[in-house]
Amino acid sequence: MSTAALPDAFLRALSDGFPADFLTREPGELAEYGRDWTKVHTPAPTAVAFPRTTDEVARLMALCHAHRVAVVPSGGRTGLAAGAVAARGELVLSLQRMNHMGPVDVLGGTVRVQAGAVTEAVHQHCAPYGLTWPVDFASKGSSHVGGNIATNAGGVKVIRYGLTRQWVLGLQVVTARGEVLELNGALEKNNTGMDLRQLFIGSEGTLGVITEATLKLTRLPGKQEVFLFAVPDVAAVLKLFRDARQAPLSISAYEFFTDKCLARVQRHRKLRSPFEAPSGCYVLLEAEAADAAAVEGWLGSLFERGLVTDGTQAQGVSQATELWALRESISESLSATGMPHKNDIALPIAALEAFCGELDAFFQARYPDWEICLFGHIGDGNLHVNVMKPEGMDKAEFLAHTKPADHDIFALVRKHGGSISAEHGIGLLKKDYLSYTRTPAELELLRAIKRTMDPENLLNPGKILDP
Amino acid sequence: MSTAALPDAFLRALSDGFPADFLTREPGELAEYGRDWTKVHTPAPTAVAFPRTTDEVARLMALCHAHRVAVVPSGGRTGLAAGAVAARGELVLSLQRMNHMGPVDVLGGTVRVQAGAVTEAVHQHCAPYGLTWPVDFASKGSSHVGGNIATNAGGVKVIRYGLTRQWVLGLQVVTARGEVLELNGALEKNNTGMDLRQLFIGSEGTLGVITEATLKLTRLPGKQEVFLFAVPDVAAVLKLFRDARQAPLSISAYEFFTDKCLARVQRHRKLRSPFEAPSGCYVLLEAEAADAAAVEGWLGSLFERGLVTDGTQAQGVSQATELWALRESISESLSATGMPHKNDIALPIAALEAFCGELDAFFQARYPDWEICLFGHIGDGNLHVNVMKPEGMDKAEFLAHTKPADHDIFALVRKHGGSISAEHGIGLLKKDYLSYTRTPAELELLRAIKRTMDPENLLNPGKILDP
Structure with a gap:
C-alpha cells in the first residue's frame, strides 16, 4: 500500500x-x-x-x-x-x-491518564504524594503508559510488583469499529463476568486502541539495600535465590549476569568489579530490610554456609548506583563491544538450572566458537540470552546461523515449559516462532477472538499472528 | 429437561x-x-x-x-x-x-493441583514449607480451587494480596468441544499474545471447565497485629484508612462495620465490645508491623489528631481472635437475629463517602423503617449492604420491596462508577442487573466471545447473561 x-x-x-x-x-x-x-x-x-x-x-x-x-x-x-x-x-x-494526566487520587491510590503519558512522567506526577506506578524499566523516559499496557511491560521490579497487568484498574479502549469501551473504572473488585480489560492488556494493539487508563498506585518503597554477590554457577544463583526468599528481606530485584557479561562491561565502561577474584556468576540483590541486625546475621551466614564466594553491600546511594551500573550497562556494553543476537526467554524457575546446563551443552557442541552472554531477571525466570558474533565471522554468515540456532534454543525452551518471549512481546519479530510456546488449540482460539473483535483485520495486522 | x-x-x-x-x-x-x-x-x-x-x-x-x-x-x-x-x-x-495436589515447588514457589482441591487443604499442604496460597475467606474449608479461580474469589486479604487472579500461573481448561488447553504453565512472565488464562478466570464456568492449575505461592506472613478502632462515621473510616496507608505498617486487612452490625453480633453471640461507649462505625485493622516503636507512635498520634475516638490493640492471639470474631460473626448474626437482604457492591474508594451518604438518604426517604447493616472490605471499596426486614413486616411484602430497592441502589452504584458485584459474581442471581455495571457495548462483546467459545451454549447456560 x-x-x-x-x-x-x-x-x-x-x-x-x-x-x-x-x-x-x-x-x-x-x-x-x-x-x-x-x-x-x-x-x-x-x-x-x-x-x-x-x-x-x-x-x-x-x-x-x-x-x-x-x-x-x-x-x-x-x-x-x-x-x-x-x-x-x-x-x-x-x-x-494524548498525554494528559489527571489529579492523583491519594485516598484511592489511583490516577487517570491518557495513553500517551510517558511512564517516567507518571512517576514524577505521583511522587510528591508518596505514591508511584511501579512499572519501571530502562526506556521509561520515552515509553508511553498505553504501550506499557498494550505490551504488559515487565522490567527490573517484577519480582516485587508483578507485571503491568497488576497495576491497571480501568481501561478506555476504542474498538476496530470505533466504539469506545470503558472497562472497570477505578474498581479494585468487580466480578461481573469476564474481565474484558485483560483481553487488551498484552495484546499489542491487535484488538483495540488504548486511549486512557486508571492506574493503580502503590506507596513509594522504603530505603533499599543493594548487594552484589559472587557465586560459581547458575546452580548457586538459584540456591542463593531460594535462601534470599526466606531471609528477613523484602526483595525488589534479583538480577544475575555471568562473568562474560561483566568482562564486556569492564571493557566498554571501564567499570571495576568490587571483587578481587573473578567468578562464574554474579547476583545483584535489591531489598528493603527492616531489621538491619537480622540482615547482617543472614549475610554472615551466607559465607559460613558456602552460599556465596564473595559479596558486598552498598554503603550509600553512590555505591548502590555503582553496583547497579554493572548490571544496567550490560546491554549497551554487548552492543558496543560486538554484535549480539538477542533472545528474551522465560522458564519455570524450577527448570532454570537444567535449561541453562542444556543450553550450554548445545552451544558447546554446535557453536563452540560463540560467546554466550547470559543475564536477566532470574527471580522471575526471565533470561536474556545474547549470542555474540565471533570476531572473525562475517555478519551475513552469523545471521544465517542464528535462525536455525533460535529454532534449537526455542525447542529447548518448549521442552522445559518455557516462553519464547518473557517481556518483549511477539510483534513481527517473533511471530514465526510462536508455535514453540502456544499450542495449535491456543493459536486457533487466539485467531477466533481476533476475528470476533476485528473481523476486517484492520488493527495492527500481521502482529503476533496472521488471521 | x-x-x-x-x-x-x-x-x-x-x-x-x-x-x-x-x-x-x-x-x-x-x-x-x-x-x-x-x-x-x-x-x-x-x-x-x-x-x-x-x-x-x-x-x-x-x-x-x-x-x-x-x-x-x-x-x-x-x-x-x-x-x-x-x-x-x-x-x-x-x-x-479431582483433588490431587502435587509436590510443593519450593524454589519456584508454586504448586500444581487439580481443580477439586479444597482451598484450605492447599493452605495446609504448603504451610510446612513456609508458603501459602493467599486466597482466604470464610468458606475455605469447603470451596475448591477451581471454583475460586472460576469466580476470581476475593476475601479478607485482598487489600494485601489482590484477588485470586493474581495467584494463578497456569491453567488447564477443557473447552466446550472437549479440547484440553494448557495455558501458561508455571511461568511468571510470558508475553506471547493475548493471555487466555485471564478469559477463564472469573467467567463462572461459562467458557470452559478448569481442571488443573499451577498456583503461585507466597511466603507465610509474619506476625500480625490486630487493632480495633471506634470512629464516628464513614467519613472518619476513610480518613483513618488514608492515614493507615502511610503508617509504618503493611496492611493485611482493613474491615469496617457499623454500630447496627455490632449490636446484632452482641445480641446473637453475646460478645462484648472492647469499648465503653458506642460509636457509629468500627474499623478492624490487621497489619504486619516491623517497627513496634514507630507503630506505638502512630497509634498515639491517632488520638492526638482526633482520627479515632477509641481504639485497642490485641495483646496475643486470643485477643486478636476475639476482635476478629466481632467482624466475622456479622453475617451469621444478621441471619440469626432477622432476615437480611444482601448486596455485595464495590465503589471506587474515592466515591465511598458520597455513596454512603446518598444511600443513607435514600433509605431514610423511601424506607425509613428498614434497618441497614453496612460492613465490608472497605479498603478494597467493597461494601456488603444488608437490608433487614422490619420486625412486623410480612416476608412476601418485604421481598416485593427489595427488588425495586435493588434497582434504586444499583442506579446509585452506577452513578458513582461502582460494581453491582464486587466478589460474589453474577450467576443467576444478579444477571437481571448486569446492565447497571456493564454498558451495551460490553454486553455485546461478552456475548460475542461466549458465542465464539461455546457456540451451542452448553457451558453453564444462562449464567451471567443469556446469548
Whole structure:
C-alpha cells in the first residue's frame, strides 16, 4: 500500500472533520513514526495521525473501518519486537498528543491518564504524594503508559510488583469499529463476568486502541539495600535465590549476569568489579530490610554456609548506583563491544538450572566458537540470552546461523515449559516462532477472538499472528 | 429437561466408556449437587458426573457437545450468586474427585493441583514449607480451587494480596468441544499474545471447565497485629484508612462495620465490645508491623489528631481472635437475629463517602423503617449492604420491596462508577442487573466471545447473561 492507496473519500473525511495538523505524510515523519527500537523491518506507513482526544480516535477508527484502512497504534516506540512497526503501508495512530494526566487520587491510590503519558512522567506526577506506578524499566523516559499496557511491560521490579497487568484498574479502549469501551473504572473488585480489560492488556494493539487508563498506585518503597554477590554457577544463583526468599528481606530485584557479561562491561565502561577474584556468576540483590541486625546475621551466614564466594553491600546511594551500573550497562556494553543476537526467554524457575546446563551443552557442541552472554531477571525466570558474533565471522554468515540456532534454543525452551518471549512481546519479530510456546488449540482460539473483535483485520495486522 | 431427556446414545456412551460410579441420577444427590449456598432457585439437574481425570472431563465434554447436553461445572458449591446451581436440567460436572495436589515447588514457589482441591487443604499442604496460597475467606474449608479461580474469589486479604487472579500461573481448561488447553504453565512472565488464562478466570464456568492449575505461592506472613478502632462515621473510616496507608505498617486487612452490625453480633453471640461507649462505625485493622516503636507512635498520634475516638490493640492471639470474631460473626448474626437482604457492591474508594451518604438518604426517604447493616472490605471499596426486614413486616411484602430497592441502589452504584458485584459474581442471581455495571457495548462483546467459545451454549447456560 502506498500513500496513493489511501482512499480519496477517506482523506476528504479527515480534512473535513479533523484539525489541520491531524495527519502528516511528510517522509521524515513517516520514517520516524513507522519504527520502534528494532531495525529488522523497513518502516513504510502511509500516514501518521495525531489525535488529541478519545473522540478523535473513535471517529478516526470508524472512518478507517468504513474505508478498510489498516492502523498501527503507536506509543513511545521503544518496543523490542517490532510490535509498533508500520511495515505494510498502514496508517500510524500516534497517541503522543494524548498525554494528559489527571489529579492523583491519594485516598484511592489511583490516577487517570491518557495513553500517551510517558511512564517516567507518571512517576514524577505521583511522587510528591508518596505514591508511584511501579512499572519501571530502562526506556521509561520515552515509553508511553498505553504501550506499557498494550505490551504488559515487565522490567527490573517484577519480582516485587508483578507485571503491568497488576497495576491497571480501568481501561478506555476504542474498538476496530470505533466504539469506545470503558472497562472497570477505578474498581479494585468487580466480578461481573469476564474481565474484558485483560483481553487488551498484552495484546499489542491487535484488538483495540488504548486511549486512557486508571492506574493503580502503590506507596513509594522504603530505603533499599543493594548487594552484589559472587557465586560459581547458575546452580548457586538459584540456591542463593531460594535462601534470599526466606531471609528477613523484602526483595525488589534479583538480577544475575555471568562473568562474560561483566568482562564486556569492564571493557566498554571501564567499570571495576568490587571483587578481587573473578567468578562464574554474579547476583545483584535489591531489598528493603527492616531489621538491619537480622540482615547482617543472614549475610554472615551466607559465607559460613558456602552460599556465596564473595559479596558486598552498598554503603550509600553512590555505591548502590555503582553496583547497579554493572548490571544496567550490560546491554549497551554487548552492543558496543560486538554484535549480539538477542533472545528474551522465560522458564519455570524450577527448570532454570537444567535449561541453562542444556543450553550450554548445545552451544558447546554446535557453536563452540560463540560467546554466550547470559543475564536477566532470574527471580522471575526471565533470561536474556545474547549470542555474540565471533570476531572473525562475517555478519551475513552469523545471521544465517542464528535462525536455525533460535529454532534449537526455542525447542529447548518448549521442552522445559518455557516462553519464547518473557517481556518483549511477539510483534513481527517473533511471530514465526510462536508455535514453540502456544499450542495449535491456543493459536486457533487466539485467531477466533481476533476475528470476533476485528473481523476486517484492520488493527495492527500481521502482529503476533496472521488471521 | 427431565432425566428422561438425556439421549439414550449419550447414556450408552457414558456407561461404555467410563467407570460404573461415574454418573449418578439418585434424587438426593441431584438435589445436593445441583445447589450452592443460595436458596432462590430450585436445583433440578438431570445427572451428576464425577470424573477423576482431565481425560475423563475431556471425553465427557466431547460427548456432551456431540449430544448437545448442557453442563454445569461444579466445585465446593459455596457460591453466593447461584453460579453453580443447575436449575434447568443440566448435567452437573462435579470436580470433587479431582483433588490431587502435587509436590510443593519450593524454589519456584508454586504448586500444581487439580481443580477439586479444597482451598484450605492447599493452605495446609504448603504451610510446612513456609508458603501459602493467599486466597482466604470464610468458606475455605469447603470451596475448591477451581471454583475460586472460576469466580476470581476475593476475601479478607485482598487489600494485601489482590484477588485470586493474581495467584494463578497456569491453567488447564477443557473447552466446550472437549479440547484440553494448557495455558501458561508455571511461568511468571510470558508475553506471547493475548493471555487466555485471564478469559477463564472469573467467567463462572461459562467458557470452559478448569481442571488443573499451577498456583503461585507466597511466603507465610509474619506476625500480625490486630487493632480495633471506634470512629464516628464513614467519613472518619476513610480518613483513618488514608492515614493507615502511610503508617509504618503493611496492611493485611482493613474491615469496617457499623454500630447496627455490632449490636446484632452482641445480641446473637453475646460478645462484648472492647469499648465503653458506642460509636457509629468500627474499623478492624490487621497489619504486619516491623517497627513496634514507630507503630506505638502512630497509634498515639491517632488520638492526638482526633482520627479515632477509641481504639485497642490485641495483646496475643486470643485477643486478636476475639476482635476478629466481632467482624466475622456479622453475617451469621444478621441471619440469626432477622432476615437480611444482601448486596455485595464495590465503589471506587474515592466515591465511598458520597455513596454512603446518598444511600443513607435514600433509605431514610423511601424506607425509613428498614434497618441497614453496612460492613465490608472497605479498603478494597467493597461494601456488603444488608437490608433487614422490619420486625412486623410480612416476608412476601418485604421481598416485593427489595427488588425495586435493588434497582434504586444499583442506579446509585452506577452513578458513582461502582460494581453491582464486587466478589460474589453474577450467576443467576444478579444477571437481571448486569446492565447497571456493564454498558451495551460490553454486553455485546461478552456475548460475542461466549458465542465464539461455546457456540451451542452448553457451558453453564444462562449464567451471567443469556446469548
